[in-house]
Amino acid sequence: MHSSRSLLALLLLPLLLLAATTGLAGALSDDEKRVMVELHNLYRAQVSPPAANMLQMRWDEELAAFAKAYAQECVWGHNKERGRRGENLFAITDEGMDVPLAVEEWYLEREHYNLSTATCDPGQMCGHYTQVVWAKTERIGCGAHFCEKLQGVEETNIHLLVCNYEPPGNVKGQKPYQEGHPCSQCPSGYRCENSVCEPIRGPEESQDLPYLVTEAPSSSVTEASDSRKASAEAPKMSSGPNSAPGYIWGPFLGLLLLLPLVLAAVF
Template identity: 35%
Template sequence: MTLLAAFLVLAAVLQQTTGQPSGFAALSTDKPDQRKEIVDKHNALRRKVTPTARDMLKMEWNAAAAQNAKKWANKCTLSHSPNSAKPGCGENLYMSSAVKSWSQAIQKWYDEGKNFTHGIGPNKPGAVIGHYTQVVWAKSYRIGCAVAYCPQQNYKFYYVCHYCPALHFRGNNEDTMKTPYKSGKSCGVCPKACDNKLCSK
């Protein structure tokens, strides 16, 4: 048996043994590198908003939010959770038929920004912007995420992130939704310090 054939057989055996496709286990947010990737990706995107933000808080990992995200992801409902499943927190979902990195999933949410103009809102009726506005919601600074493998679904990979405090937590105010952060000089109104365009608590 050639080395390549042996590798392919081993890969097939491993997939049958674990019941999960290759690459899925590496996405687990039990792994510090995945938690770091999620936090770093969010902060990188929050730093690059246009117009720049005066009050954008720096994201940090939150174990409680991650645990709630994991509980919901494992249900494989492929729908948003009730408020009771994420007290005081917002939620972004991403579903895929193939394994994607956390950075790819988060970028997809952020890319909805092409449908959004700061201070105005959606560029056209029905435009999907909710994932973007949650990613750049200035007051959300705690995040926890998880991913589940849902083999019975068409979209088998189910990514869930919880953001605290939530985008909608203080009421679904239309004007507030148009301005997920205060525009102006970076860190212009930070409560404490500034860390490379982001406010720290």
């Protein structure tokens, strides 16, 4: 027992030191970026029913810079100037950003989504889930920022996370992916890797592409998230209008999650 706790402490120490050195600006560390992509690819590989055409997702620094710039504006609401980019939002009033919790909360919306009819349960939100598992989305970039005041929210001292996606998901009238045997409908130039379609690249090109992974994220990060989530007992509350029953507003759908106070909003 003590040895396992000591090992966990050693695993968490680098992340704690990194958090202390980055301060309140809330910039994502390289480990957090990697975990963000790992979790997206892991969840994409595990969709049920399985996906025949799920593309592997990779980190995009241009998208990350775009997301970071918007996060620094400290506004609760989607970026109206994001163009053809998908977007997911997450915010937390805890000690700092929790990447595994953010992606998990987005993915848990699957409980309210019906793939066969491409609809969301009335009064629920599904747009974050469908963006996470949108088969044709290949690139993600996220930025985080600590906001002493987040415009549109009464609570103070909030860590805001913005993730942008290309190509964007949540196209009205379309399903996020095509059901079928994993990788059975990968596009030309792709191969199957851990139940997702991975682009075929040369050795030199592969070295320049960060975070091309589908394995489970490192235990040091996910266990830290589990510990923090277990201590949160406050109920969720909604803020703002819900989307129309069964209708996903694509890039105009957003979620704000606050711990210990959790808020949800749709734009």
